[in-house]
Amino acid sequence: MELTPESLVSRLAGEPLRPVYMITGPEPLLVLEAADAVRAHAREHGYAEREVFDADGRDFDWNTLAMTFRAPSLFSARRLIELRLPTARPGKEGGELIVDFCAQPPGDIALLVTGGEWSKKHGGKWSEAIARIGCLAVAKQIRPDQMPGWVETRLRKRGVQADRGAVQRLVERVEGNLLAAAQEIDKLVLLADGKPIDATRMESLVADAARFDVFRMLDAALNGQGARASRMLAGLRAEGEAIHALMGMVVKELLTVAALARVQARNGNLAAEFKAQRVWDSKQATYRRALQRHAAPHWERFVAEAGRVDRIAKGRGQGDAWQVLERLLLVVADAKARPLLAGAAG
Template sequence: MNIKAEQAPAYFQNVECPPITLIYGAEPLLNLEALHAAKQRAKDDGFSERQRLDSGSGFNWQQLGNEIDTPSLFSPKRLIELVIEDKNLNKKAADALSALSGHQFKHTRLIIYAPDLEKPESKAWVKNLFTKDNLVIQSQTLFPKAFAKQIEQRLHHAKLHLTESAYVRLMDYSQGNLLAGQQAIDRLAIHPQHKDIISAELLVDLLADMSQFGAFALSDALIMQNWLEAYHIACRLEAERNNEAVLITWSLHRDCTVMLQLKNAIPKDHESIFKQYRIFYQKKGITAKPQGIFPAGF
């Protein structure tokens, strides 16, 4: 069976942990949340002992089957978490995993956490191992619409209420990075004013000491030609965070690249440029008019 990583927490509320679970895909936070949900379900099912195996150099793949079959000395049920950091498996590893299809898993559950695996669904060992009794959990790259849905769901879960301008600020801050967005939401949720309707100004204040936000706020001010605001932000960054030069340079370079592409593209191609650089909502209206930002004759 195959499910999406974002479905895993709800799935494991109602379904027991299968003998073997594979977790992989492009979105790190969704992978980690799926792993946590799978481990919690295994614990709830009585697999109270957990053993972690890292398939780094020196890992004995031939002993994997023995680990599955050997009863634990400490608990009648055991969860084995196999962490694979490789993008592709060699023949020895693939053969060892494929051979697990012949094991009973009476007292053991196996979670294979391999976030970087490339197209495992096309591999023979996956086709052999993941029948209807086992589970594959995959995360996929979150494009703007799916990313926005994730952020909205997480805001709702945290019982946070943002004005539209604050929401746009949060989306621009996250830059398509779900982990950054979740960290911002977690920070907002523990603030004394978190029960209020959060405005853009309050959002900036609450997140002011998070390193990315200052750099992106400076970028926004420059694009909007708010020179005084940009000056104040730059002064604050210089005084408080003297290690932001690289991030600021990257952010300005990115904005200039986007505006140059928009300037040289026909209007119908603008949306694909926005999607490529993960630019959301109101900021589109800013960057879509680069002729007002570049000097005359540029």
């Protein structure tokens, strides 16, 4: 059966653990929270041992996973096996292995599959097999018109009373970023003191987090949202931020993507590089989208361009640092915009 992450979580308490679950989609927060609920459900049913496999590229050894399915547990009678499919594509070998697992699921193993993308083209016999004996939950993108309802529901579940104006202020603050919204709501649980929140109080409680902060601006660019990144940069400038104060974070982010791009270019272990770069699971889908947009040499060029912006901002180069940074963000967001960079190669 195909569910939403929310409906999957609500069902867990009232039913036994199923042999297999798949949770996937472009909203990392919803995927992570539903996966956490499945893990907790598995622990309640005695699945104390957990093994994780990252199938992040062609070099993944599906035979190792097959052997794990057949091997007896060393520490627990029951095991939860997690298979992470960032692109939600197991390929022929992986798909056949999943179909075989679903045909005769071992009695002492539950399988949890998570992914960062999903559409009809991702599915096949393997996903149909999962849905037939387990649950398939798809975390669809939350649309702008759905965001107020999502925020209001989450506030209510966390025991925070907020009126419509307060909800709208928070929605504007997080700019559609569910993870940012969840973090702000967690803060409000501590700051609200059980008192109702109106728009004015909401503004004061979250005033320390700038509306157009640099982290969300960079996320927008990496996710291919150039216009949004440009608006956020304009907001930072209007709020009086010093551009040289932003560039440390910009350079750090681009260096991270460049390092990931080098590993991907040589068909290396991207999952290991995510760990080495200390990239949270919730951020990996954003990086993967960015990596699909530009090859490794372009990311090296973007790092150099960010360095040029920094020099201009500090008076050691010519040009308008804000304008050059805006062009860089637009290029990061859209490969067709590369000509915006002076002397850029196509």
